[in-house]
Amino acid sequence: MAARRFRPGRWLALWTVRLVLFAAAVLFIAVGCFAVFDPPTTPYMRAERQRLGAIDHEWVPIDDVAPAMARSAVAAEDANFCEHWGFDMTAIRMALEDGAARGASTISQQVAKNLYLWQGRSWTRKALEAVITPAIELVWSKRRILEVYLNIAEFDEGVFGVDAAAQHYFGVTPAKLSDTQAARLAAILPDPKGRSASRPSDFVRKRAAQVRDGAATIRADGRAACFEG
Template sequence: MAKTSKTKDRPSLADRITAPVHWLRRWTLRLIFLAVVIVLGTVTAHRVFNPPDTLYMKQETARLGKIDHQWVPMDAIAPVMARSVVAAEDANFCLHWGFDMGAIRAAIEDGGARGASTLSQQVVKNVYLWHGRSWLRKALEAAITPAVEAIWSKRRILEVYLNVAEFDEGIFGVEAAARHYFGVGPEALTDHQAARLAAILPAPKERSASRPGDFVRRRAAQIMDGAATIRRDGRAACFED
């Protein structure tokens, strides 16, 4: 009788095979849940508190020795600067939920020759991820962007973008950029100056806002028209008071 009882208590071969699988699945789900909680908690905190220096800023600090960066609130930035960046980088910023499907379709039709990243996606990449092309980064960007759109206001997304964008080698944020190129604070930027700053994105190391070439001049003129258009047709309403 004792031998029979021990035989019944012993795990079957199937149980011994599936037990590690169940354990691995259980811990994988726990880790995914923990990662989601951490991401949502971090994004929620940054709705109020400014993010720390980005990974790219830290890399540039290590490479250059120092960078120029000072955070300024949206109220201390000339409204035309915000409109210029939206006109240049994401004209439908107020109309989408983080992904501009029309721009994505156009990029696919062009064979990837044009970019389709929204300002929201760029903020996620700059603040939470790393530069460079990889499927992992794009997947994480696609997962985090809806959370940022849901938790932050459009105005906050644009404020963070303007404070972390690179405008020249070692020059990060619109405050440093305005003083570096024009010797003024971001609140004093004119229409022309704001358009030129927006025109050097997304290749600030190859272009200059204070010594613009033909491309930057033409691009700045287009951006000035675009900034006036989105103000007139209401596509700036989501981030302006």
């Protein structure tokens, strides 16, 4: 019997397919795991714990968070959260038209980055984020995405998650947050180390008022329906 001739192209194609399938399996295991189990930490939390010595973080179910907080986070960070599949194409187009002066990152993208990846800007990280985000949207509910987001977001140096933030700034549990307090917490999310919810600057007060109005608007027009019971 004649020996089978080695074909480099076929061998490369076969192993490429195997690697792609393996990567897809790993991705869906990683995403599927946290669809059920609450992530105990993130790469950024670990880095901050090592830098600071300790961080303040306690997981809280979204059922124990004031609905105003969930609506405020969406109004502040991703008003079309219920209407997109992970990428807000309208916001992306507007960002490009503005020369990237405005942010276009959705809550789903932020969860993908904060939970699975590293901080900083690089094409590698953005590429991985672009792969992980639709996987999260496919496997998780919108309510779960928002629950994870609220529990891993940074609200001050070493303060992670809405439970720690509510206690840190206002001395209340997240279930007791008022509309104004929730709006202020959402208003500091883009710059948690430079803004304060309990000692708000004029800018934070103005931004919080906008967020509070936005939260009321998305509740009224149905854009909060995907994460509210």
